[in-house]
Amino acid sequence: MxxxxxxxxxxxxxxxxxxxxxxxxxxxxxxxxxxxxxxxxxxxxxxxxKKFTPQELQNFENLVNSKSFKIESNWAQPRATGALMRLQNTGLFPPGSNASMVDISGNANYFTIKNDTVSGYLPYFGERQMGGYPNSSKIGIEFKGVPKEYKVEKTDKGNFTINFSINDSNSRSENYRVTIRLFPNLTSSIYVISSHRTSIEYRGRAKKIDDDNED
Incomplete structure (x- = not known):
């Protein structure tokens, strides 16, 4: 056994x-x-x-140098602070969004360069670190005017970087340091550092202002 x-x-x-x-x-x-x-x-x-032809690269460079183009963003990338994480848990973000990536394709937004003037309205997600806003309903990033320290640089890969400084339209005490990156396929990123709020980045596409029949 x-x-x-x-x-x-x-x-x-x-x-x-x-x-x-x-x-x-x-x-x-x-x-x-x-x-x-x-x-x-x-x-x-x-x-x-994708390999870009010399003509496509030249057209892209001409667009940047023309100072006549517009950027519409589809995504906002805020800094995922504790407050935004708590907001994410409430389910208030758009479908497919989270504390560090928000779909703004359904929100009106723009950035334009026309001659020497830059203007923009970008929905904001983040935290204010300082007060001083006379109109509490104006919570987006909004500016218009002739920027300071405007500089355009071309990288070795054929991309362009634009840097400038400008004040908020609704609170002149708030200043923005803006960095825009443009790529030959016309995709873009807008990185905004605020003197009063946490930083945020936007992803979108650039196009000629003439495409929208804008002045």
């Missing part, structure tokens, strides 16, 4: 071991296959990356 009992335990152990080994090998093969597909996807992505 003891002999058969021991044989039964060995058989049971061997069966479980073979099952464990088979599952382990299956998981290992699947992980390797997924890793292989990931590498292939990255290689294809690099291979199919």
């Amino acid at each position: 003891i002999f058969f009992y021991n044989m039964l335990k060995i058989s049971f152990f061997n069966g479980n071991f073979r099952k464990f080994k088979r599952n382990y090998l299956t998981d290992l093969v699947m992980k390797n296959i997924l890793f292989l597909f990931l590498i292939i996807g990255l290689l294809i992505g690099c291979a199919t990356k």
Whole structure:
């Protein structure tokens, strides 16, 4: 009886071991296959990356130098502070949004450069660190005028960076340091550092003002 009992335990152990080994090998093969597909996807992505023609790059540079274009943003990227995390938990953000990425495609927003004047209205998500707002209903980032320290730089990759400083339209005590990055495919980022609020970034696209029949 003891002999058969021991044989039964060995058989049971061997069966479980073979099952464990088979599952382990299956998981290992699947992980390797997924890793292989990931590498292939990255290689294809690099291979199919858009190459811009010299004419397209020249058109892009002409747009930047024309000082006559508009940016409409689809996403706001605020600093995920504790207050925004609590707001996220209430479910008040638009669908698909969170404390660090907010869909603003349904919100009116713009940034324009026309000759020497820049203007913009951007919805704001974040925290105020200082007061001094005479109109509490004006909570967005809003400015218009001739900026200070306006500077345009072209990078080695053919992108452009625009930096300037300007005061808020509703509170002259608030100052913005704005950095705009433009890419040949006309995607854009607007990074705003405020003297009174936490910083925020916006992602969107640029286009000629003439496309909207604007003055």
